[in-house]
Amino acid sequence: MKDTLDAPAPPHPLLAAPVAPTLLKLAAPNLLGMLATTAVSIAETAYIGRLGAEPLAAAALVLPLIMLMGMMSAGAMGGGVSSAVSRALGAGDQARAEALARHSVVLALGFGLFFTLVLILFGRGVFGLLGGQGEILHQAVIYSAIVFSFAAAIWLQNMLASILRGSGDMVGPSMAFLGGAALQVAVGGTLCFGWGPAPQLGIVGVGLGQATAATIVTLVLLWMLCRPTARVRLTARGPLKRELFGDILKVGAPALLSPIQTVATILIITAIAARFGTETLAGYGIGSRLEFLLVPIAFSVGIASLPMVGLAIGAGDVARARRVAWTAGGMAAAGLGVLGLFLALVPGLWVSIFTHDAGVAAAASLYLHFAGPVFVFFGLSLALYFSAQGAGKIGGPLLAGTVRLVLVAVGGLVLVKTGAPSWTLFLLVALGMVTMGVVTAGSIAITPWGPKTPVKS
Template structure:
């Protein structure tokens, strides 16, 4: 999963690198798109969580036919919902990005990028949910290979289409979006072929009654999970608007920092996709002791691992800053970001893994509430206060404080849930 996630996250990072070579305005423009594009991606992630939890349950119960039916229904549902969101986004580009603080000159580049990206987003839905079906069946290698192949295609096409190398036209920022779309179309075709070949979905469209039945079950977990994931880009949009008050250089820094964060937290993100099946299976088997053991092991590991990542980013910050910035002001801000913000990545890992563990325990509303607390009770208000008191450095430090408070709440909350489940299990054993 780590290898696949690394390649998936390189979509944004590779796009950012090549677009940064076009200039600061283009880099700022693609930075503005991050919270919006991640909203669409978050919907796919949520639907994938609901899909995986539901299908794994039926496969575990030995009901392969219902599992296939739910796989087909989840794919149809994701295509319809993401398609609807993409259409709405396509026709609301200007008001949304003006609200985020984009200038008229940046809007020109944003329109060029997002007009293509929204079409591409529809083709992302099927491989992401299809990968969730594969993971539910116990296969994590194939989804990783699909993500890796997509990232490789994107990385190869980016410079060709952005700068017009060889016979290709120079499309600028549009080329970055087009490269992404081609990569996702390739993944979409392959994953559908694979799911049908393995018999993990039905080789037909569902009837209306079948679609309603499967959609209800997937959305029961998927909607709260999608909502929790979609809160992150909403909060990021608010923070981007705050950062925009400090100029295009600050927005460019924020965009680079967000994409680097995706890579720096790749192990956490991979664990957030591999820990839930482990928790769900043991929870279903009544092994709360193993759920607790796996959860605590992951908490200790991510704190140590992410502290090592922080040290690495601190040491490499001058080189990274020079790589992603042509202007000295942008380079200085990127270096400042990397010397402060990554200190909180371990705490952020605790929050992310606890959130996914709530979903695995079939507590999607608890996961949603935790996301609300993290983003709109702690992260956004404290970051805003930090920016008002000490400008951008204050905002960076405030984010760490917000992660400390949220991680403490998340950890204690999940431990309490495990104790309650253990007591319930003991009561059922006595009654039985």
């Protein structure tokens, strides 16, 4: 009996499954859940757009910080969680995987509290620096206060989903986010416009929709992880260990630089767009929302590759890990490239959803003409970023983000100093995406992930 109890856990099925079909199978539920989240973004932008140009411009000021928190919790720290959990499972250590889940919850609560305090205390100053003034600044502060008061719920939902994804469960989180998306659209629209007996709260109602959905999704994911049948079960019992925090943070903490780079890039572009006027700022906000349509494609494939890479690294099969990474990168590049090119050719299909203001529509269309054709590079870099997290080797993608940030910062300064026309800003955005994709791919190609052959058991 003792020998049976002490026997190692059987190998995870993802360690032997065919790469491309398995990536597609894992990515499908992720794509469904992420597209639902994207639909929410579209709906919310449409809601706010019907309130007028000033609320739309206010939302454009807050959006980069909402993106920052989402990318940090789901992509950076969430990737650190998925990487640590998948590597533990790949090595056959179930107890460690479950202890890592407990530590992830503590980290989520800490980061959530940090975001709440910073944005409540300093939000007005931040949005003022980005060019917000008058009524635009006032509405940005109110919208931000509602959303970031529930930052802990947003962090928890994304970190809990990362635990499930790290175990190879892509369906559970996707279904939870799908339901949450429907709830967010319904609550946000009802409170924004005062449908039925509800009060008409405008942009505040949209923020309350986000807060409500995040809270409900968090409760659902907690239930999934506390069930006896969960692949990695979450329990409150057990000590907290520095070494386990370190296992998550050694990938998650450096990865925090990536969303900071991304959002800093967006903030620079937003600040420049604001100096071209309200129409350009609102138009950029609409155009950049296309990323919410495209990012889920790259995210779904990239996040599917993360546990496959992590499990392979944990088992010592580096060749398989690299094969997974390049396959995922190719899939994401193809998906984003086709859709981005299509919308660059017919931008009206996207822009008309949000506005009928001629000036705003012209600015948004101009953005899509420049950015759409190069989303192929954007998709490649995003998918490879998640694969690199699975391997615990994210230096290359971080370098790529740094190069892009410097390019946009220096280029943006030149545009402001020379009084360049607005189209040059959108050209700069496109050049930044191309640079990030090329540098990411090159760095992945030359960075060693470990021995080239599987470790023999």
